[in-house]
Amino acid sequence: MTRAGGVPAGSGTSRAAPAVASLEEAIFPHLRPAAARRLLLSAHQVFARKGYPAATTREIAAGAGMSPAAMYIHYRSKQxxxxxxxxxGHEACEEVLRTARAAGSSSGERLSGMIAAFAGWHATHHTTARIVHHELTSLTRDNFDAVAVIRRRIDGLIADAVRAGIVDGSFRLADPDGTALAMTSMCVDVARWFPAGTLHSPADVSVLYADLALRLVGAAS
Known part of the structure; x- marks a missing residue:
C-alpha cells in the first residue's frame, strides 16, 4: 500500500466525537497472555512518544510492569x-475494509463505505496509524515483506472496488489504478494531521471522505 477506518458515513457532519473502542478493544483483543498484551500496549506508548529508534526495551518493559528479562519471554526484541x-494495525485496516465492502449493496455504496471506514479508522486510531505507517522503514527486510503482503491486499480491495464500478457503469474515470492509489493515500494521510480545521471527529472525516471518493470516480448521480 502506498504508505498505508470503522466509522460509517452518516447523513450529516457531526461535531461531537463518538464513543470509540479503546486501542486494546479495537486492535489487541485476542492477544494472550495478558502480559504480552501489556507489553505491546507499552511499546505503542513509547514508540508514539519517542519514536522507534529512541525507544528502549527497558522502558517498554517498565511500562508493562515487567523486567527486561521477563519481556523476552514474550517478544525477542524491540523489533x-x-x-x-x-x-x-494492518490486519485491522484490512478487516475494516472487508466489513465495509460487505455492507454495501451497490458499487457506489461499497466504495464510499470502504473509504469512509478506512479514513475513519485512521482518524480514530491516528496514533497507532502513525506508528504503523511511519515506522515501516524501521522494520527488517523480512518483517517489512510480511507486512507488505497485507498492504498489497488493502490496495487490491480499494482498486477492485473502483474497477467494479467501472464495469457496471457506476463510475466514469480514465485511470482506475491511479485513482485507487490516490484514495488509499489520502486515507492514510489522515493520521498525520487529524484533528484539524473543521474535522474534529472521525465521523466528520468519514462523511467528507465518502463524498470525495465518489467525486474522484465520477460516480453517476
Missing part, C-alpha cells in the same frame, strides 16, 4: 514488538 504492532 519484534514493532513488527507485531505493524502486523496487527
Amino acid at each position: 519484534d514488538l514493532l513488527f507485531h504492532l505493524s502486523l496487527l
Whole structure:
C-alpha cells in the first residue's frame, strides 16, 4: 500500500466525537497472555512518544510492569514488538475494509463505505496509524515483506472496488489504478494531521471522505 477506518458515513457532519473502542478493544483483543498484551500496549506508548529508534526495551518493559528479562519471554526484541504492532494495525485496516465492502449493496455504496471506514479508522486510531505507517522503514527486510503482503491486499480491495464500478457503469474515470492509489493515500494521510480545521471527529472525516471518493470516480448521480 502506498504508505498505508470503522466509522460509517452518516447523513450529516457531526461535531461531537463518538464513543470509540479503546486501542486494546479495537486492535489487541485476542492477544494472550495478558502480559504480552501489556507489553505491546507499552511499546505503542513509547514508540508514539519517542519514536522507534529512541525507544528502549527497558522502558517498554517498565511500562508493562515487567523486567527486561521477563519481556523476552514474550517478544525477542524491540523489533519484534514493532513488527507485531505493524502486523496487527494492518490486519485491522484490512478487516475494516472487508466489513465495509460487505455492507454495501451497490458499487457506489461499497466504495464510499470502504473509504469512509478506512479514513475513519485512521482518524480514530491516528496514533497507532502513525506508528504503523511511519515506522515501516524501521522494520527488517523480512518483517517489512510480511507486512507488505497485507498492504498489497488493502490496495487490491480499494482498486477492485473502483474497477467494479467501472464495469457496471457506476463510475466514469480514465485511470482506475491511479485513482485507487490516490484514495488509499489520502486515507492514510489522515493520521498525520487529524484533528484539524473543521474535522474534529472521525465521523466528520468519514462523511467528507465518502463524498470525495465518489467525486474522484465520477460516480453517476
